[in-house]
Amino acid sequence: MNDRIPGFGTLAVHAGAQPDPTTGARATPIYQTTSFVFNDADHAASLFGLQSFGNIYTRITNPTTAVLEERVAALEGGTAALAVASGHAAQLVVFQQLLQPGDEFIASRKLYGGSINQFSHAFKSFGWNVVWADPDDIPSFERAVTAKTKAIFIESIANPAGSITDIEAVAAVARKAGVPLIVDNTLATPYLIKPIDHGADIVVHSLTKFLGGHGNSLGGIIVDAGTFDWSKDNKYPVLSEPRPEYHGIKLQETFGNFAFAIACRVLGLRDLGPALSPFNAFLIQTGIETLPLRMQKHSDNAKAIAEWLSAHPKVAAVNYSGLSDNRYHTLARKYAPKGAGAVFTFSLKGGYDAGVSLVSNLKLFSHLANVGDTRSLVIHPASTTHSQLDDDAKTRSGAGPDVVRLSVGIEDKEDLIADLEQALNA
Amino acid sequence: MSHDSYNDAYIREILNTVKTVAMVGASPQNVRPSYFVFKYLAERGYDMIPINPGQVGKSLLGKPFVTSLQEITRPIDMVDIFRSAEHVMPIVDIILTLNPLPKVVWMQLGVRHDEAAAKLEAAGIKVVMNRCPKIEYGRLSSEIQWMGVNSRTLSSKRAPIPTQGMRLSLNRSSVGGGSTTAADRVAQLNNKDKNDTA
Structure with a gap:
């Protein structure tokens, strides 16, 4: 290829950001605003219909937050990302796109305690059923697969004991089962491990931890690897079927290999509401530079x-x-x-x-x-x-x-x- | 050339040089991707021509629909095919009768036809498949970054403020290619599977 591929440190500083169009400000401005004016009624309609790129309301997109999103997507090697209010919110939004009531997902037993609680209790009340598997016994993931399985969830470096999950082995199980592999990469960050290189289809983070890095801001992010075919066997109707709230748009058909990130944004974040504050996005992206x-x-x-x-x-x-x-x-x-x-x-x-x-x-x-x-x-x-x-x-x-x-x-x-x-x- | 992935220089050169774009399968329905790709490209200053035999007599955003490529009297720089793969070959056969030939034939996201591509390339026509010109333009100009999409480009220059009808600068530094390594890898595998089963 003719294009030079910049290194991780260059992407950590530059990806997603460029001098502000209006003022020339070099650091990304904090667009601390709820809403953005439309040029005219037609512009408004095309933004609401997902037909134009642009901003409507900070619960859906925000230019400061967008810099953070592109930066993390670039560092992880994903096609797109969506930042949300916390790591827990990231998981909620991801699973809402994948699971219908009565569906199952397989999760590693070795997880952050908060994730174990969220999966065992809050998700159960939505009819999303977790089935546990042991990351030290890969066949236990395979045995847990049923016709209702919609995803597999692991941590790259598991909290609290810092154990390492064999991502490629679990990715092989996910591929065979025809479901996406979701990897929580919070403790590793893409600097130490890039799960997408090892077969992850979705990466989630608590930005609160090493990415933000300074203990001052909560945040979470979802990265779409662009690797999963959501329309293959009609298991993921949210992505493959016409969306009634967007006049019948089919998300994968329209957005291709970043459709999952768009689904998380225009369905999950829009309707569930856990938006990240632009101020937090600014602090977190400043943290990521180092x-x-x-x-x-x-x-x-x-x-x-x-x-x-x-x-x-x-x-x-x-x-x-x-x-x-x-x-x-x-x-x-x-x-x-x-x-x-x-x-x-x-x-x-x-x-x-x-x-x-x-x-x-x-x-x-x-x-x-x-x-x-x-x-x-x-x-x-x-x-x-x-x-x-x-x-x-x-x-x-x-x-x-x-x-x-x-x-x-x-x-x-x-x-x-x-x-x-x-x-x-x- | 391989159509599993494209480098940015190839796509950028196409989007920077073509002016007249005929869209086969342009829809008047404002929820169809062909409609809003047509609209986006028109807003970015391309001279758009909608082709749809079922809509002749009507117009799309002020541009009259035409029945077929042969009816267009001015030279076409690029044909954007918004039809599924099984309809591609007959369209390509028509394209090859045009005089002058278009410089580029672009097949939309989800559409790939290697045999048709080879035929076009043999006639000196550049081919892009399974990509969307709106997404690529938005990516190379970084406009798409507002949606959290990885543009795979960097720039230390002040960004333009996009206005109606304005062509954006596509001269940002590329981060090694049109899609991500992982997405390219999967596209390649999927295409191989398709050929193996065919």
């Missing part, structure tokens, strides 16, 4: 700390796939060769009480329920993020009572190790 620098430092720090903890006499075990003796290390080297991310767990010989004591004695690490901040974070999942799961489910998802989770920040690693040392010895 994603490659931050993510490398996060991962390098995490590896150093995991190694240090492994050698500490009070530590029973460290679950970090970046360590050579970890059961996921081979998968980590294949899928995340630049680093295994910054979120991992470890357990203390002193059990639950030692975990609680460690958390309360740390001075640099913050005790809170988030990951992917510039600051180092610590939490005891069993009593917080995973507290609503029963004991079996806690252990299965890697959040047993003796487990402490770290999200390693981008401070100097010597200071983080010193903080852990004083807290372990306190």
Whole structure:
């Protein structure tokens, strides 16, 4: 090809953004407006009918948010993206396009506790039935496939224990079943893992974490890989059949390989309403400009700390796939060769009480329920993020009572190790 | 040439140079893609001619419908075929009787006919298949970015404010091709499957 392909760092800074047409502003302006004036009645009608590119109302599109959307789509290698108010909203909007009441989807058991709750309870009330499978036992996905299966959902790097999912193996199951593979890539970010290169059809993120990266803004995003044929066997009528709310437009016929992202926008976001604030979009896209620098430092720090903890006499075990003796290390080297991310767990010989004591004695690490901040974070999942799961489910998802989770920040690693040392010895 | 994917330079050159575009299968119904592609291209300054034998006597956005390509008296730069693949060959046979020949034949999103393409290319006509000129124009000008679509282009120049009838600049830097690597890979596989079963 004649065209030069820019690298990840160039896309992280430039994709989606260009100097403002009106003012020439180089940074993307925050278009903090609910609505956009129409040129005339005909322009309005063609925008409402999805016939023209343009803005109507910030619940559907916004020029600041659009920069974020194109940037993440470019970094993930997708055809289009839709930003929404949170990672949970991204999942809601994705599944609403795919599932009818009574349908099923298969999800990995090793997920962020909030996703396990959303799938088990909120989705159940819509008649969307989750069937769990074990990412350490790929045939369990195959066994879970039924005629009602409409999608498979996994995390690339699973929360909380940082285990790595064999994306290509699950993608093969999804292909055979004729359903899309959805990958939550929050903990890896496209800097470490690009799920679309390994067969994902849809990627979702909590932008709140490493992409935004500064712990200041909630957000979520859906990336369409442009790889799935929605019209093949009439399993996805939302995309293949005429849409009554848009005068009979067929979305895949009209929008081709970015039809799923359009469906999420013009049906999901428009009708369910979880729009992202343009101000949050601005903060998150500014964060993404430094994603490659931050993510490398996060991962390098995490590896150093995991190694240090492994050698500490009070530590029973460290679950970090970046360590050579970890059961996921081979998968980590294949899928995340630049680093295994910054979120991992470890357990203390002193059990639950030692975990609680460690958390309360740390001075640099913050005790809170988030990951992917510039600051180092610590939490005891069993009593917080995973507290609503029963004991079996806690252990299965890697959040047993003796487990402490770290999200390693981008401070100097010597200071983080010193903080852990004083807290372990306190 | 391969029609599994196109580089941006190829598409950009076509969209930058053609002026008169005859659309076979233009629909007067404002919810059909042919209608709004016609409208979009007209708004971006292309000289559009709607072809639909069922609509003769009426006009589309002020342009009178014509029955067939042969009826058009001025030279046509590009024919945009908005018909499904099984209708393509007879249209191509008509195209090859035109004098002068059009420079480009474009088949819409979802339409691919390799045999027809080979015939056109043998006559020196450029071919684009399974793409939409509205989407490609919107992508190369970055106008489509408002919908969160990955334009696969970058620019550090001030963006134009699009107005009615204005041709937009398509000279942004391309990010390696018309579609994404993954979407191209799947298109290639799907086309291979189709040929294998045919």
